[in-house]
Amino acid sequence: MENVTIRMLAEKLQLSTATISKALNNSHEISEETRKRVQDLAKELNYVPNPYASSLRKKSSKTIAVVIPEIADSFFAEAINGIEAVAQEKGYHVLIYLTHESSEKEQAILKDFQSGRVDGVLISVTMETANSEHSLSQLSKELPLVFFDRVCEEVATAKITTNDSEAAYIATKHLIEVGCRNIGLLAASEQLTIMRERIKGFYRALTEYQLPVTNNSVTYFTREANQLLSDTLRLGKFDGVIATTEKLATNVYEAAETLKLQLPKDLKVIGFSNLSTARFLYPSLTTVYQPAFEMGKAAATLLFKALKNSHVTLTQQSMEIPSQLFIRNSTLQQ
Amino acid sequence: MENVTIRMLAEKLQLSTATISKALNNSHEISEETRKRVQDLAKELNYVPNPYASSLRKKSSKTIAVVIPEIADSFFAEAINGIEAVAQEKGYHVLIYLTHESSEKEQAILKDFQSGRVDGVLISVTMETANSEHSLSQLSKELPLVFFDRVCEEVATAKITTNDSEAAYIATKHLIEVGCRNIGLLAASEQLTIMRERIKGFYRALTEYQLPVTNNSVTYFTREANQLLSDTLRLGKFDGVIATTEKLATNVYEAAETLKLQLPKDLKVIGFSNLSTARFLYPSLTTVYQPAFEMGKAAATLLFKALKNSHVTLTQQSMEIPSQLFIRNSTLQQ
DNA sequence: CATAGTTACTTAATCGGTTAAGTAAATAAA
């Protein structure tokens, strides 16, 4: 059975392909009667338009790209849910690209977007963000681009973030208030804006409470954090840490086990994390819960707004959605 | 700046578009010298081929679809990682579609695939699998289709599963061996093959140990499991349960809290789960760990094999990758 | 030396839609 095309419908109904196309797109140029005949036959023959043909002609693909570092991460998974909810509603398709924190992969992916494969891009950049700055600046001039969470400061376009600095400030303050005096921040990258923001808030709290900001206050991890983390905790002799990624929070539990540190007695932990199991961990994990779903939704909504009306200036549409601190036993005062 | 097309390259080099196309595709019809000239100019002008033009002509899109119920689930997230790893290696793009357990959405998605948008499909079906049977049978005749995990028995194509029956048998046996006598299986759907398989293994173990199989041995949950679960645990008076989805495992912890049941003293739990935090839960969760990454990888590998060589009969390529029981404290003998 | 074969191209058709421009007939306005 051949694939049903517009031409086949045209032949069967003794009409031109133009008429068929217009009828299917509910053009006002077509009479009610003809439109019905066409649509009925289309349904009967189970006609499905070829998306590539129309994308080629219309120069728009009804497809957006989501570029993220990792998918097995509650934050990104939730964000995708938010994005997808909007996309499905608008009849758009979602291409997912994973960079696995490789800026090289990221670059290759971004380059592909110059082909017109997608109408817009949502991205949360790699830790080596600096490398992609140029490509992103370039790309943002060619099609609508919205950052979420991991933004690239220098690129002039919309950015959906959470209140990273403030959230870190509140988290740090909480640790101080439950008795910590030697607090460490476990960070993932020196380059990420969100990390810098969190560090800012962290420092602000330390300063406010007149706690020393030392060389070791912030530790950076890239991969294979486990081993490094053990070292850090051993060396730093922290009594409280803030894990700025979901993975790092788990790593702290692991390291504590290895080092025979009791949480929260010997060490208190706060995680920037959307883990649904946070409250069932031992001890239950105090978290900075980021509004992942909402951020994804906001980013997608903004993107579609720009796609619909090209006069929307994305640069001016940035948005900050606050995180929430959920206090649990991993920061229980002893 | 206009988009660079093959025609522009042709004009600049005073060659035909056919030559350009062939040169870029390393056709042997083109002289070494011309090919180099073309490729150099292409690089210089940053030429990126329009994927829709070539997809339209070649009737292949270098794109595959992954259809899953949910993304915020460790199993599916890991599976996608496996799929993506293979796809990226083969230069394929991955479209992700979420059904959110709605067979209606699933049907709509499957219908769209008749358009030729994707070259192949990887799917883990909705709980209401029966509804999609027909569409899937149809689709499997039009393009390569591979099931992973949640398969549709009746559709004649490759299926990548884990040893669900055996895994459930082993899990049940484990519960019995640590002293449980009144075991419940928390299931998600009556229709899913993997559920039926798990129930089979569950019954086999019960029978083998001469434990009664009652009407209440298996309980089905769809949405909003929390409330129902509390009821079930209260009513059923189980001393051991097997949660057959990741979500249900968490629900058990939640319900135990509500009902003031102590895990594992009052109730032992095993979860079919890939939660990375399983070992840090309180109590740490005994899990049936499914090889999600490997399953995704296997499914994708098989799909690409079929895409490369259309003579591969997918029906005969099904594969079972064993799960592994990780015994932790949620089933600790008292 | 004539014929066949190879090399390195070009021409033109094609994929399946969309759309600008054209047209004949019907209707409205002057």
Added chain:
DNA sequence: TTTATTTACTTAACCGATTAAGTAACTATG
């Protein structure tokens, strides 16, 4: 009644690549 406008189509160009078929020039073969 004549001209203008609207309606409901058709024709044909087009999007940007691929590819079957054609060709001129050169090389190899018998």
